[in-house]
Amino acid sequence: MKFENLGYEDIKADLKRLDDVMDDYGLVRAEQWDYERVSYDRKFELKEGVFYLRVLGYAVEGDVGANKAVIQLLTPLLGKHYYPHGVEYGEGENFPKTLVSQCEKILTEVKSVVDSFQTNK
Template sequence: MVPLESRLENKIYSLYVLEEILKPEGFVIGSNWDYDKGYFDLKMDDQGTYYFLRIPFYAVQGSLDFPGVTVRLEKPFLLGHQYQSGYDSKGSAGLVQDTFNQFQAPTDPDTEIPEEYIDSGKALMKKVEDLVIPRD
């Protein structure tokens, strides 16, 4: 995990507004959300190791399962997960195996993040900041 500095940290927004801005950029709300916290995830790569830009958020007014919730953004970070690779008896990767691999525990849940992904993550966060923070 590599924490990233961001002008968005500790800023408060409507979750609906954030979704309207971030989903067209490829972000999804990660499946590991709870009633009071969640993550915007952007998959940067999935060539054997999954690299994500993750922006955590916490509900400050309301609950994530109700419309109108307001959230506070936390420190974004880069995350890498390396999953077991599977292949079928003919030696080629199988779609079914890949589908199940996404639900298995990673073989390395905190993979080292290469410098190129750190640089890309910083550039992506700059773009997100420019989209989310109103210009003066």
């Protein structure tokens, strides 16, 4: 499921500050990066299954490995994990309404904080 129309595609922000804000909302980069891309994930374990809220981005300046980069964010995703195959983000998936609402709230709050320091507004 894509969370479109939240304005994430317009966000360019400093990697270190972005890491701090995302971490405050439980979205962790951990080892999910390479020199040009990042992925922030938050895991939700519910009776309906295991779900992941994911925010992806890529470096438009600098180097992620050096922790000195400006990151362009992409449309956030919500996916359901299926063992052993991985996470499915397809439109055919059913997501609990309470989870979707919780994710929208998190994404709205994150965007509000990031908007205060993003580059190239």
